Structures are given as C-alpha cells and as structure tokens.
Amino acid sequence: MGDTINCTVERHNDTILFLPGVNMTTATTGCLYLVPTPIGNLADITERAITVLQQCDAIAAEDTRHSGQLLQHFGIQTPMFALHEHNERQRVGQVIERLQQGQQIALISDAGMPLISDPGYVLVTQCRQLGIPVSALPGACAVVTALAGSGLPTDRFTFEGFLPAKPQQRRKRLQELVNEPRTLIFYESPHRILDTLADVVSVFGVSRPCVLARELSKQFETYLSGSAEEIQQQVAADSNQQRGEIVLMLGGAPADDTDEATSAALQTVAVLRRELPLKKAAALAAEIHGVRKNALYQLALASDNQ
Structure with a gap:
C-alpha cells in the first residue's frame, strides 16, 4: 500500500476542486498546480483545468502571448507572468515566496503537460523540497x-x-x-x-x-x-x-540478432571485405539489409575470432 494522501474538498462557485494535502481554511502556503493545455484541439481542455485557471491567483506561462490567446478563448482573466527555460532559475525564488504567502499558482506550458520537454522542473523540485503542495492535473500529452x-x-x-x-x-x-x-x-x-x-x-x-x-x-x-x-x-x-x-x-530492437536478415548481412560483409576494411564493410552491409551496424560489426568480428 502507498502513502495516504490527505484531500480537502473546497467549493468555489458551485464547482468542487480537490486540493491534495491542503486545507485551504488553515493552510499557510498555497499550492502549485500543473495544468495541461490542449496540444491542438481546444476542446481537449478539461473542466477542472479551466476552473483552476479561473480561480488561482496567478498563472506562470511559458509564453504569455501564446497562452493569452488560450485564456481569452475561455474568458479567463487571471493575471499571468512568464516562466520559461531562460528565466526559470531566476524566477523560482519569487514564485516560491508567493506560494509561501498562500497564493495559488498554476503552471502552464505552450501545449500539453508542463515539465514534459517544457519548463517547470526546477520549480517543482524546489516546492517538493520546501513542503509546498504540488498538484498535477491529468490532461493532454x-x-x-x-x-x-x-x-x-x-x-x-x-x-x-x-x-x-x-x-x-x-x-x-x-x-x-x-x-x-x-x-x-x-x-x-x-x-x-x-x-x-x-x-x-x-x-x-x-x-x-x-x-x-x-x-x-x-x-x-x-x-x-x-x-x-x-x-x-x-x-x-x-x-x-x-x-x-x-x-x-x-519500434524497439528485435530480441533475436541472428535472424535471416542478419545472416544475409554477414554473407554480404564477407564479400565486401575482399575490397574493404571490416568496419566499412559492416556499415554498408547493415544499410543494405536494414540491420544494426554496430551489432553486425561485432558479429563479424566474433566470427573472425572463432
């Protein structure tokens, strides 16, 4: 069994938000929300994502101009500030301070789940180390x-x-x-x-x-x-x-490196070696037969040593 997660339910404008580990009536720190945004089709955004973006105190966005169009589409007027790969380390302290003051902050990237080939890792790591709640919403990726x-x-x-x-x-x-x-x-x-x-x-x-x-x-x-x-x-x-x-x-590497294609490639290596060094012969044979160059080279080398 994993650790128990405390969850407080808060009602805002008849919409229920689930805030893991945070009692908003007594909490001294805010929560960082990782909010996925659509990767293309705007209809893919979740109802919960819209609610969090509407009701948080501020939104940290990878590109405020790009995200501004998304927020405008959904009528979200929450203030934004930029948090991207070039300023994240400099901005982390300011964001942490706001969270420690009790503000609720949402982190979004240009598209998809924050942190997945996008900024946010430094901020989330700092929040975890300082005991500041982090809640990742499910969504587009x-x-x-x-x-x-x-x-x-x-x-x-x-x-x-x-x-x-x-x-x-x-x-x-x-x-x-x-x-x-x-x-x-x-x-x-x-x-x-x-x-x-x-x-x-x-x-x-x-x-x-x-x-x-x-x-x-x-x-x-x-x-x-x-x-x-x-x-x-x-x-x-x-x-x-x-x-x-x-x-x-x-597709992943095939389990069997000694299939028919590899056997044929080894025969081609043998012919090419009459005119070429082993490494060059293996590279050409691998390209001809569609097998892995390094694996073919090692097999040919092992054959020489037998």
Missing part, C-alpha cells in the same frame, strides 16, 4: 497520445524528448539507443525532421518499424507508418509532412 495511436508496442516505452540539434551529437544519442528493446519516442522540429530520419535510417537500419505522428488533434492530423526508410521517403517527397508538431516513434 503528445507522448501518450501519439503512442496510443501508433500501432507500436505500448507495454514498454521510453521517451527521449528532443534529440540534439547538432548532427554528430544526434547520431551519438541514436547510437546509444540502437539496442533499446522498448518503443522509442522523440519530439522533433519540422526543420530537422529530414536530417533526423536520415540519421535514423543510418543508425537503426532501413527496416526498423517507424511511425511519424504530426499535428495531433488538429485539422491535418497525420500518422505515417512503415519502415524507417519508407517514412524517410514519404516525408522527403511531401513537404506538408515537414510541417507542424512532430512525434517520431521507433
């Missing part, structure tokens, strides 16, 4: 939305956020994940998606299962599903697939 609709295994997965922008660092990160058996989930920006897909094909092989989810919950929501090479080709051929918010997902 592109990670689980994309995964649920992908058709890839959902029982085990790992979210890697945004890949590094620099090519060498991006390939290094992908290489570290090549043997990961769980479904892999990444966020990617439109202007880097083609380069990232090229790196995915190079590192994971042409046949690794791949799904690209784009513009989730919006008018032009799209799922592209196929091999890594097929997705790369589709995105390269259609500039529309290079726009909007993108979630890239890859």
